[in-house]
Each structure stands twice: as structure tokens, then as C-alpha cells.
């Protein structure tokens with residue numbers, strides 16, 4: 001299996017590193033527009049192989065897409081990260097151009113690839129990759145739900161003083177402040193979370209999760225990369241190993257949840273064909289309302305993109 005990661009910055013390099021040391025692919029190509037960066041980082045990851053004992057070959061490229069040819073999966077992380085005081089949507093203009101240009105090259109050299117978008121604003125950049133590639137919706141998706149859910153699970157594990165491994169949860173909606181956490185579908189070792197934590201504390205954790213990306217931007221002056229890079233690698237793994245994992249993933253909805261033509265995070269089954277199935281949960285009225293608000297927000301930003309095309 002061959003995987004390309006476009007963008008050798010914080011998220012892309014982390015993703016390539018996880019793909020290599022977990023031997024998720026035989027070959028990982030890291031590509032960046034900045035001279036030497038991708039070559040340097042992939043060489044560094046390769047030189048770590050005798051220490052960490054893996055044989056995934058990592059190859060770097062300065063914007064030479066011929067090296068990426070025939071990739072099975074392409075992860076797009078290229079684009080600006082936000083700085084303190086910015087929203088993800090503020091990145092739209094610059095990143096839409098970058099994602100468009102990158103996707104055109106990906107399609108040319110890897111026409112059968114499955115594309116995973118990471119660049120922000122996530123839902124709308126997934127839309128951009130989809131319209132540029134013209135690939136079926138099952139093969140163009142965005143990574144955000146695994147990350148948002150991981151933050152929620154980590155905060156819950158800390159509060160309950162239990163292993164994060166035992167917390168199962170699902171979050172839906174756009175990757176932003178309107179994301180929709182679902183306490184009804186959150187369990188701790190099979191026990192509904194609502195039996196273990198009081199409502200006000202759970203509400204606090206949900207609020208912290210919604211602004212989890214911003215919390216890190218404020219601390220570091222740029223956005224997160226360890227969890228995002230690992231989350232993207234986990235999606236790649238589910239595809240290349242045909243694991244049929246159930247993850248929240250950003251996908252174009254075509255009537256599911258009563259929503260058409262909008263890119264939103266929903267639970268899906270992820271396997272060798274990409275999105276194998278969109279899972280439709282039976283949401284209650286409050287949850288439906290939150291999802292509708294999230295849908296409206298993403299749709300507005302999609303319209304901004306449409307107006308600039």
C-alpha cells in the first residue's frame with residue numbers, strides 16, 4: 001500500500017510518522033511546496049526505523065507529484081493553520097486555493113486514490129476536494145470527528161479517573177463550535193456516561209470539547225498536530241487494512257438525517273472502499289436541532305466558497 005501525505009508541516013509530518021512506525025503502509029510519500037522540508041522530514045522518519053523497528057519506506061518530495069503516482073490513499077494537510085484570535089473559517093480563502101491545486105495534482109497522478117482532507121475549514125475544504133476531484137463521495141472525506149471525539153473522551157477520562165480506552169463516544173456535525181456531542185451515545189466500559197457524571201460537569205466537558213482546538217491555539221500560537229496527525233493515520237489504517245471501523249467522518253450527505261448536499265461529520269463505516277456506509281442514528285428533537293444549526297453554519301461557509309469560484 002502506498003500513501004501520500006501532502007503538507008509536511010506539523011500535522012502532515014506527524015501523520016507520516018505514525019503511518020511509518022505503525023507500518024500502516026509500505027511506502028509513505030511526504031510532499032510539500034517548501035524546498036527540502038518534505039525530503040528532510042521523511043529522511044528523519046526513515047532514520048528512526050532501526051530504532052523503532054519498522055520498515056515502511058518514507059520518501060520526500062518538493063512538489064514533484066510523479067513520486068506520489070499510484071497512491072492508494074492521499075491525506076491533504078497543506079494549508080495555513082490558524083493563529084490566536086482567528087476562526088477556522090478565516091482560513092477559507094488561502095486554503096481553498098491550496099486544496100484545489102493539490103487535489104488537481106492528486107487526481108492526475110493517483111486517479112484511484114481515496115482522499116482524506118485535514119486542512120481547515122475542514123467541512124468546506126472537503127467540499128473543495130470533492131468538487132475538484134469529481135470522485136464519488138465515498139472516496140473524499142474529511143478528518144475531524146475522530147479528533148473531536150478523542151478530545152471529549154480524554155476530558156471524560158480525566159474527570160472520571162479511568163482509562164481513555166474505555167470511553168466510547170460519537171460526535172456529529174461540522175468541525176467547529178457548532179459540533180454536536182451526543183451524551184446519549186457516550187459510554188464508559190458499557191455504562192451510560194450520564195450514570196457516572198452529573199449534568200453540569202458533563203455540560204462543561206462538552207463546552208470544552210467544542211472549543212478544544214481553540215484552547216490549543218491559544219496555548220501554542222498555532223494549532224494542534226499530535227492528535228490530528230494520529231487521527232488522520234487511524235483513518236488511513238481503517239481503509240488500507242479494510243477494518244470496517246466505525247468513526248465520525250466528514251462526508252457529503254445525500255438525504256441522510258434529512259440533509260442534502262452538505263458536508264458534515266456523521267458516523268460511518270470505514271473500509272477498503274472508503275465510506276462503506278453512512279450510519280443514520282435516531283436523533284431526538286434536541287439533537288436534531290443542534291445538527292440543523294451545525295448544518296446551517298457549514299452551508300453558509302460552503303456558499304462563501306461557491307461565491308468565490
Ligand SMILES: NC(=O)c1ccc[n+]([C@@H]2O[C@H](COP(=O)([O-])OP(=O)(O)OC[C@H]3O[C@@H](n4cnc5c(N)ncnc54)[C@H](O)[C@@H]3O)[C@@H](O)[C@H]2O)c1
Nearest residue numbers: 007009010011032033078079080081118119120143144228
Ligand atoms: N481537521 C482537523 O481536525 C485539523 C486539525 C489540525 C490542523 N488542521 C489544519 O491542517 C492544516 C495544516 O496544519 P499544520 O499545523 O500542519 O500547518 P503547518 O503550517 O505546520 O503545515 C502546513 C504545510 O502545508 C504546506 N503547503 C502550503 N501550501 C502548499 C501547497 N500548495 N502544496 C503543498 N504543500 C503546501 C506548507 O509549506 C506547510 O509545510 C491547517 O489548515 C490546519 O488548520 C485541521
Ligand SMILES: O=C(O)C[C@H](O)C(=O)O
Nearest residue numbers: 082088120213214223224
Ligand atoms: O483548531 C484548529 O484550528 C485546528 C484543528 O481544527 C483542531 O481542532 O485542532
